[in-house]
Amino acid sequence: MSIRSVNPTTGDVFAEYPYMDSETIDQTLTRAWETYESWKQTDFDERTRLMHKAAHILRDRVEEYARLMVKEMGKPIEQARGEVRKCAWACEYFSDNAREFLQNEEMQSDGSRAFVRFDPLGPIFAVMPWNFPFWQVIRFAAPNLMAGNVGVLKHSHNVGGCAVALQELFEEAGFPEGAFQSIFLSNDMTDEVVGHTAIRGVTLTGSVGAGRAVAKLAGQNLKPTVLELGGSDPFIVLDDCNLDYTVEQAVRGRLINNGQSCIAAKRFIVEEGIYNDFVEKFRDALAGQTMGDPMDDATDLGPMARLDLRTTLHKQVQRSVDQGAKLVLGGEIPEREGFYYPATLVTECEYDMPVFDEETFGPVAAVTRVQDADEAIDVANHSHFGLGASVWTSTDRGVDLAARIEAGHVSVNGIVKSDPRLPFGGVKDSGYGRELSHHGIHEFVNKKTVWVK
């Protein structure tokens, strides 16, 4: 049994990685624990030095890592390069700031002194997705290694090459063997890993179903979890927005990563007065995007990462049209090799339609018409997800409306994007806990109170 890398541009299988057996997994986790015992005692100078080295390697190998990602999951090459650079930035950010984020916090009490220490917890098990195969891993690994934890990665089945490259990256940077390890295993062996005594925390980025399953296991084993699950981000367009800029950003926000981002804009909620103009311009702008080989710099939209994902997306569109949505652009599987799906626009979308209710993980924009800002907020919040949201209007009005939107992140006149300096995570079925910033580094530490008489 093994996992396979399939090039989504051609459908060709080009690499296989065998599953590890139970004994190998146990040895890997035991090594993680043993490494943790010494790694937790290293000082910040040493951790900083190694994490800077990792950043340096990333910057040096932008092209190599970018091409690997494109080959395994099909994102446009320039976006892949940007992802590698962002990883380097996150490594630098946490190496430069972890010491301050984790310094003791002095507290008032009845003792002569009381303070909180932020001690590491141990090996953290990370279950990560294929859509940002480097970034999703680095944003877990950089803060956790800086905090004194070590990492064990179960990467998604279609990005085995990235999993191997990430382990090698940390080894080459000089981190001790066992500080960051990739494991290959079937989904049912995940139970064994979560329950293993060496594992002290679990972080998962993935689907709601995977999040529930892993959180249940972790709960049974009393291990803390961070869950970053799906999203169906609203993109709220109000009459007073700057229309041309908003349309330009709507295209960017929807098509980023071939539409396969948890924080991509998915539901476009548009006020009556600007609705027709927005839809017309949005359709034209989407139609002008170039679909093609993701290795080509001129490509805006590459293939979807897997055949089954394209099938699911296409069915979501078809079922929504059957329920009364209007197909304005795209919506047909092109006759070419690879898992391509065109930029697709559906309007007149309503509650209960798949493109409104479910996460659409691909280049499909669903538009809903509303009478005013109040209705826009109701429609935006009518979702079991709550990851990101954006609102396009005057600045002050946008900031006021942000308070009423149920999401972990609201952008005013900008698309939702992650940033090492800002907390990232969701509410409702989008999960809990935060990654990035000082909030992220505090998720897997023992906030230990020390009281002195």
Ligand SMILES: O=CCCC(=O)O
């Ligand atoms: O897919 C979700 C993560 C996207 C990001 O961090 O930019």
